[in-house]
Amino acid sequence: MNERFGAGQRPSDSADSVVPFPIAPVLPQVSFDRLELRTIFNLYGRRVAEGEWRDYAIDFRRDKAVFSIYRRTSETPLYRIEKDPKLARRQGAYAVIAAATGLVMKRGHDLGRVLAVLEKPLRAV
Template identity: 70%
Template sequence: MSEGQSAEHRPSERDAQREKAVGSQVIPFPSATTPQVAFQRDELRILFNLYGRRVAEGEWRDYALDFRRDKAVFSIYRRTSEMPLYRIEKDPKLARRQGAYAVIAASGLVMKRGHDLARVIGVLEGPLKAV
């Protein structure tokens, strides 16, 4: 660059046309317009109460929440780098049939399904221990 030239960038005609075409349009974020299934506050309270007890026992170490269009998933991990030990799924399409909630093991086996989340996750409660 010579001394007479400035260091600022001047947009080309192509850049100016592209800016006019895209700059004036508002493009919505895709997930903002698509409905998602999510856990309600009381459902999350039940899930985190169980999760907290099992973390205190040293059995579980991590979790993940996944909200999709068709279902919400709470995944439980022993270690972060592994596959989830259990998945607790909420699928509203099955609410009138087998129940919206299901506990699924790492192998894909449906351990329990039902209409009441507290009763469904009861399958994950360990046996009582003598103190």
């Protein structure tokens, strides 16, 4: 009798080999980095303080990242701020889109300049 096995035990193939657990492939995902989110949330916070915007949603997809801005939670978004790295060399990775019509309001390479289209113009008091 083999010394590895005690009385009443017998060798089996499954005890000697380990079957690895199948791991799903990790798919790349586009997201906003910390500085981009800071810029977006600075604008968002000012507009919430003014009472114009009330809710937001962030969606990270394989091809682009989307920050949606809502006037009310139950409505469709007013604007979408999109980051699409495929367009970075041509038109710019960032875009502000009017969600109701799908109109691209501004597109560019610099997020701050693209978000300027959503800023209120200054007025003399």
